[in-house]
Amino acid sequence: KEKLLEIKNLKTSFFTHVGEVKAIRGVDFDLYKGEALGIVGESGSGKSVTSMSIMKLLQHPGQIIDGQILFNGEDLVRKSQKQMQSIRGNKISMIFQDPMTSLNPVYTIGDQIMEAIIKHQKLSRQDARKKAIDMLRIVGIPSPEKRINQYPHEFSGGMRQRAMIAMALSCEPELLIADEPTTALDVTIQAQILELMKELKNKLNTAIILITHDLGVVADVCSRVIVMYGGLIMEEGTVEEIFYKPRHPYTLGLLKSIPKLSDKKDKQRLVPIIGSPPDLLKPPKGCPFAPRCEYAMRICLNKVPNYTYVSQTQRSMCWLLHKDAPVIDAINKDLK
Ligand code: SF4
Numbered sequence: 001k002e003k004l005l006e007i008k009n010l011k012t013s014f015f016t017h018v019g020e021v022k023a024i025r026g027v028d029f030d031l032y033k034g035e036a037l038g039i040v041g042e043s044g045s046g047k048s049v050t051s052m053s054i055m056k057l058l059q060h061p062g063q064i065i066d067g068q069i070l071f072n073g074e075d076l077v078r079k080s081q082k083q084m085q086s087i088r089g090n091k092i093s094m095i096f097q098d099p100m101t102s103l104n105p106v107y108t109i110g111d112q113i114m115e116a117i118i119k120h121q122k123l124s125r126q127d128a129r130k131k132a133i134d135m136l137r138i139v140g141i142p143s144p145e146k147r148i149n150q151y152p153h154e155f156s157g158g159m160r161q162r163a164m165i166a167m168a169l170s171c172e173p174e175l176l177i178a179d180e181p182t183t184a185l186d187v188t189i190q191a192q193i194l195e196l197m198k199e200l201k202n203k204l205n206t207a208i209i210l211i212t213h214d215l216g217v218v219a220d221v222c223s224r225v226i227v228m229y230g231g232l233i234m235e236e237g238t239v240e241e242i243f244y245k246p247r248h249p250y251t252l253g254l255l256k257s258i259p260k261l262s263d264k265k266d267k268q269r270l271v272p273i274i275g276s277p278p279d280l281l282k283p284p285k286g287c288p289f290a291p292r293c294e295y296a297m298r299i300c301l302n303k304v305p306n307y308t309y310v311s312q313t314q315r316s317m318c319w320l321l322h323k324d325a326p327v328i329d330a331i332n333k334d335l336k
Pocket residue numbers: 248249250287288289290291293294295296297300305317318319320
């Protein structure tokens with residue numbers, strides 16, 4: 001397996017008038033070519049800031065303050081905005097929750113896809129048009145020859161999301177970052193869009209980073225998962241490990257708060273995690289989850305735990321996995 005992306009000790013802060021908000025506090029992970037990786041967590045966990053850091057699209061006053069983002073071995077952190085322009089939309093594309101943020105209402109869908117194609121590939125207008133029609137067909141938009149001349153408002157929400165995926169993939173990027181791509185859509189359309197992403201990943205061998213608060217979405221598309229909280233990675237593992245052998249109380253909490261995959265209608269069992277995420281203006285000294293964790297010990301409040309590798313592919317940042325941690329029956333039952 002060849003590495004496409006290596007993130008090393010990434011730290012991103014927002015320098016606001018009330019102080020430095022440490023949104024990402026040292027994040028490391030790898031992404032392999034053609035792989036789909038899920039990043040999950042509640043809002044404010046740092047998952048969107050991670051993707052905006054990779055794209056170098058952080059809004060003022062956001063800034064990468066440390067670390068490396070190696071894309072095919074080249075550090076994006078050191079690239080100028082000008083250099084990034086030839087990478088964004090070309091080698092790395094992004095889709096968002098709301099397609100209207102990426103689609104311009106005053107241009108036709110066709111013009112927008114063609115513009116992206118012409119900008120990054122040396123194609124004539126005519127060939128770009130053909131390619132745009134092909135892409136709309138690939139993403140399952142019916143009669144693309146006609147649809148290509150329509151404006152975004154003439155598309156339904158699901159169709160707009162498909163058009164945005166067509167635009168994002170028209171330059172055959174090596175990496176597609178999808179930030180909550182289906183959150184605004186109803187369940188049926190959501191399933192169709194996820195199916196489409198899976199299909200395109202296999203067809204075009206595009207690596208995907210799928211960012212979502214919904215673990216169920218991740219299980220459908222991804223092979224590996226990163227769980228973020230308080231600007232740190234709490235746990236990382238394969239989909240099987242995260243779903244069936246979670247070793248972090250926060251992951252367990254997320255799992256309990258989603259409908260069981262087998263019976264999505266059984267809302268009875270849902271248990272929300274009580275409390276709210278830490279204030280990253282004053283990040284906690286210890287484990288960021290400690291105030292909400294039912295297993296918290298004294299050391300949890302004072303010191304951030306190191307990662308414990310529980311398998312070759314799974315690591316977890318929790319004091320419970322320390323060799324001297326107390327053995328608690330409840331923990332054994334829930335986490336082991
Ligand atoms: Fe809970 Fe402590 Fe583990 Fe944090 S380190 S998740 S507070 S047990």
